[in-house]
Amino acid sequence: MIIGLLNQKGGVGKTTIAVNLAASLARAGARVLLIDADPQGSALDWAAAREGEPLFAVVGLPRATVHKEIGTIGQGYDHIIVDGPPRVTDLARSAIMASDVVLIPVQPSPYDIWAAGEVVKLIDEARVYKESLKSVFVVNRKIANTAIARDVDEALASYPVPALVNRITQRVIFAEAAAQGKAVHEIDADGPAAAEIEAVKAELMEIMQ
Ligand SMILES: Nc1ncnc2c1ncn2[C@@H]1O[C@H](COP(=O)(O)OP(=O)(O)OP(=O)(O)O)[C@@H](O)[C@H]1O
């Protein structure tokens, strides 16, 4: 399966979710490739910060030809994660076209959710060429022990795109793990952050069945 992490808005958690999802899939025994399609190269930085054995392969491909090259580059992998760029439309479009499913991280504020209109539009345009393309929101940086405000649910419901039931909480461990080029499960295997990543992965797999 090819999972694209896209949102034209910056800093919503595309890279954080991309590396942890890739790690979670690899941990379960899959052969995983992470394509860094962002000129910022954050996923490559993550891999460079890592000491010791890589969990999965990471390649940089910040080009508008990802969708054409992915067939060749992705050979031999069970799952491919594409970490998309913020803002750059032609790169985002190519990353979307490369994906089987686009996971759109959004922070739990109506402004952030409205800002996702841009990527939802790009996905709609891509569907003209790729009818089977799926998309789903994932709420990231939820504040622990709070219900999601009703206005957040309403903003999500204003799109014809479903949202995952499982959400990811704001937790320092995500930033700490990133600084060491690690996945959260490597720091706290039984902790809540790793459990949320597992739950998001499981829900995504179920949707794609
Ligand atoms: N659930 C979380 N809890 C705590 N910190 C988080 C969480 N998700 C992301 N962050 C932090 O927020 C910042 C932005 O996250 P990240 O780089 O994953 O976003 P991005 O969408 O890839 O950004 P860009 O658009 O620049 O590529 C990072 O410092 C990251 O460590």
Ligand SMILES: [Mg+2]
């Ligand atoms: Mg990023």
